[in-house]
Amino acid sequence: MxxxxxxxxxxxxxxxxxxxxxxxxxxxxxxxxxxxxxxxxxxxxxxxxxxxxxxxxxxxxxxxxxxxxxxxxxxxxxxxxxxxxxATTDWLTACLNRGAFTGAVTRYLDRHPSTGGALLIVDADDFKGVNDRFGHDAGDAALRLIAGAIRQAVRSSDPVGRLGGEEFGVFLADSDVAAADHVAERIRRAVSAIDFAPDGMPCPLSVSIGGATYETRAPFGELYRLADRHLYEAKNTGRDRVAIMQAA
Structure with a gap:
């Protein structure tokens, strides 16, 4: 008993x-x-x-x-x-896994086609360097810290998922470009503030964030494509950046 x-x-x-x-x-x-x-x-x-x-x-x-x-x-x-x-949780970060995150966002888009929202893609900068310098165990620890910082920076109702590797997704319901940019900046600052020092050696962490917002119904695939494009824009302009645009 x-x-x-x-x-x-x-x-x-x-x-x-x-x-x-x-x-x-x-x-x-x-x-x-x-x-x-x-x-x-x-x-x-x-x-x-x-x-x-x-x-x-x-x-x-x-x-x-x-x-x-x-x-x-x-x-x-x-x-x-x-x-x-x-079945729905990423084993390493305790975020939603890719399938569960995609399903949750898709269901929301189908049920609330005109409320507006934003999809953010958060990608750790130079994460291969972390694994190469300190090993994959340290890399896993860094991912857990990044995931925790993301969850702390958003509302408890906002889905957060690990999309693969060092890439995370965040969906913000009822958000326009200004609100999504504010949340993305909060995530970026939260990750930058992480005190990560494997083996006593300081290792700064940062993320680049791409986002796409919508006002009328947009399929998940289109939002992801736009957010991913803006993520690469943030990477190519120096990393540790946010790039968000409204979907057409």
């Missing part, structure tokens, strides 16, 4: 206890009613012994059975949730 308590979250146990208690109480009430109806037919009504049996039987037999069934149901629900999390 101790291991089960570690596996299931608190809200799951509350749901188990609440449903088990409610169904058990209903069972007791029905048992008393039906026992009384039967006793009315064959005798003068339910007596003390009959009342005790009608109450104890659901408690002793029904309660544990209901608890076990609810426990198994919550364990299955929890396991399915963990599998879904694993």
């Amino acid at each position: 101790t291991e089960l308590h570690r596996d299931l979250p608190k809200r799951a146990w509350l749901r188990i206890y609440r449903v088990t208690g409610a169904i058990t109480l209903i069972s007791v009430a029905l048992s008393v009613v039906f026992t009384n109806m039967i006793m009315e037919i064959f005798s003068a009504g339910i007596n003390v012994q009959g009342l005790a049996v009608s109450i104890l039987m659901p408690l002793v037999l029904g309660g544990p059975m209901i608890f076990v069934l609810m426990l198994r149901q919550e364990q299955l629900r929890h396991a399915n949730g963990q599998l879904e999390h694993l």
